[in-house]
Amino acid sequence: MKIAVLGTGYVGLVSGVCLAAKGHDVTCVDLRAEVVDKLNRAEPHIHEVDLPELLKKVVAEKRFRATLSLEEAMREAAFVLLAVGTPSSDGKIDLNYIGKACEQIGAILKKSDRFISIVVKSTVVPGTTDTFVRGVLEKTSGKKLGQFGLGMNPEFLREGNAIDDFMKADRIALGHEDKQTLALLHEAYLPWSCEKLEVNTRTAEMIKYANNALLAIQISAANELANLCFEMGNIDIQQVMGGVHLDKRWNPVGSAGGRVNPQILTYLMAGCGFGGSCFPKDVQALRTLGQEQKLPMQMLQAVLDINDRQPLQIIRLLRARLQPLEGRKVLVLGIAFKPDTDDVRESASLRIIRELAQLNCQITAHDPIAADNARKELSDVKFSLVTDWPAEVAKVDAIVVATKWPEYAALKKANGIEGKVVVDARRMFRPGDFEKLNYLTIGRRELE
Ligand SMILES: NC(=O)c1ccc[n+]([C@@H]2O[C@H](COP(=O)([O-])OP(=O)(O)OC[C@H]3O[C@@H](n4cnc5c(N)ncnc54)[C@H](O)[C@@H]3O)[C@@H](O)[C@H]2O)c1
Numbered sequence: 001m002k003i004a005v006l007g008t009g010y011v012g013l014v015s016g017v018c019l020a021a022k023g024h025d026v027t028c029v030d031l032r033a034e035v036v037d038k039l040n041r042a043e044p045h046i047h048e049v050d051l052p053e054l055l056k057k058v059v060a061e062k063r064f065r066a067t068l069s070l071e072e073a074m075r076e077a078a079f080v081l082l083a084v085g086t087p088s089s090d091g092k093i094d095l096n097y098i099g100k101a102c103e104q105i106g107a108i109l110k111k112s113d114r115f116i117s118i119v120v121k122s123t124v125v126p127g128t129t130d131t132f133v134r135g136v137l138e139k140t141s142g143k144k145l146g147q148f149g150l151g152m153n154p155e156f157l158r159e160g161n162a163i164d165d166f167m168k169a170d171r172i173a174l175g176h177e178d179k180q181t182l183a184l185l186h187e188a189y190l191p192w193s194c195e196k197l198e199v200n201t202r203t204a205e206m207i208k209y210a211n212n213a214l215l216a217i218q219i220s221a222a223n224e225l226a227n228l229c230f231e232m233g234n235i236d237i238q239q240v241m242g243g244v245h246l247d248k249r250w251n252p253v254g255s256a257g258g259r260v261n262p263q264i265l266t267y268l269m270a271g272c273g274f275g276g277s278c279f280p281k282d283v284q285a286l287r288t289l290g291q292e293q294k295l296p297m298q299m300l301q302a303v304l305d306i307n308d309r310q311p312l313q314i315i316r317l318l319r320a321r322l323q324p325l326e327g328r329k330v331l332v333l334g335i336a337f338k339p340d341t342d343d344v345r346e347s348a349s350l351r352i353i354r355e356l357a358q359l360n361c362q363i364t365a366h367d368p369i370a371a372d373n374a375r376k377e378l379s380d381v382k383f384s385l386v387t388d389w390p391a392e393v394a395k396v397d398a399i400v401v402a403t404k405w406p407e408y409a410a411l412k413k414a415n416g417i418e419g420k421v422v423v424d425a426r427r428m429f430r431p432g433d434f435e436k437l438n439y440l441t442i443g444r445r446e447l448e
Pocket residue numbers: 006007008009010011012029030031032083084085086097100101104121122123124155156157158159277278
């Protein structure tokens with residue numbers, strides 16, 4: 001079937017390419033001419049594992065193209081998938097891009113007498129599709145729901161694993177306000193054999209938020225426990241969580257007799273806080289939505305507060321060994337909010353770099369693929385980006401490992417590492433990997 005995708009970011013581009021790879025005919029629309037040109041040359045403008053190969057394949061097979069013209073993309077499409085950004089503004093969801101996109105769609109609907117469905121894929125708070133989106137579409141098209149279709153199909157992909165997550169989706173929520181849209185979504189996702197949930201658009205929206213909120217709750221819970229272990233001393237959160245992870249309710253024994261080790265356990269580990277384009281803004285938006293309903297939303301507020309403070313643990317660890325910390329030379333390894341992505345949005349590493357800059361530290365930083373994005377994001381901060389991080393080790397007082405990129409495993413054997421303070425914000429190393437007094441990490445403090 002013919003599908004139009006509006007927005008070619010991490011979600012729009014990956015959705016478009018994957019739907020094309022499953023046999024559909026996809027046209028992606030974006031506002032940025034350089035992005036459209038690149039995509040038509042089969043060059044992705046974002047970093048995502050397996051994306052270059054898959055994009056090349058679907059462009060060559062003429063099942064995927066990009067355009068600046070929404071009208072052209074919508075001409076024969078069965079539905080439009082709306083995948084524009086929904087950033088956070090003062091803790092609330094900013095619906096500017098969604099609103100503008102709906103106005104553009106509405107203007108095209110007005111001129112056409114063909115039925116087409118509009119399906120929101122962007123993350124929007126419950127009630128957005130059936131009120132705001134519907135309202136803008138009806139106003140600008142002069143039509144009523146029923147003359148066009150309306151759906152909400154949230155996306156659960158994780159950056160860095162996006163293609164695999166989309167291709168092997170664990171469930172697909174088919175949020176809809178009319179039967180025709182439900183039928184179209186079933187047809188689009190026919191090649192997927194996972195559970196498909198037929199729900200209204202509000203429920204689909206809430207599934208996405210509930211999912212992210214619960215994962216964020218786990219991370220903040222692990223971090224709070226880690227900080228308590230640190231204060232107590234002689235308790236290592238890693239060993240504690242290792243014990244918790246053996247509870248068969250978290251980690252059942254599989255049919256072969258070994259532990260299943262579900263991925264959920266990776267959200268029950270200590271670190272320097274969650275980041276990325278989703279968790280922080282989604283938890284904030286849900287908290288604010290609840291408060292607007294006059295609910296206190298204490299749990300989500302606590303999750304955000306804990307997360308906001310967690311990067312400061314790194315400064316605390318540095319201060320424990322370097323007195324004064326002001327003016328010291330610090331190498332920060334990793335700026336992306338997690339490995340395998342070039343996305344630095346809301347990364348804890350950015351916060352650490354900003355805090356160090358406030359202390360007049362001389363900061364050098366490295367990231368294998370997110371350096372360009374970091375440069376833009378930190379344009380107001382005095383720091384320098386390096387490509388040859390091992391060469392920096394001997395020149396600095398301390399090294400902070402802020403993203404778990406596999407290449408940083410070489411730190412323990414780096415030239416000049418002797419005598420340097422190593423702060424492991426991601427529990428990447430074992431305590432014995434470095435000199436005892438110089439290795440500091442989240443959730444662990446030896447009593448002297
Ligand atoms: N990134 C993720 O891991 C992820 C995962 C699940 C859900 N989401 C949600 O999906 C949505 C998109 O996220 P993203 O990370 O892909 O965003 P993004 O910022 O990377 O991409 C948004 C794209 O939309 C384009 N755009 C904006 N307005 C447009 C318009 N009127 N016409 C055409 N193009 C337009 C922008 O140019 C940009 O390319 C958000 O709501 C986000 O919360 C993101």
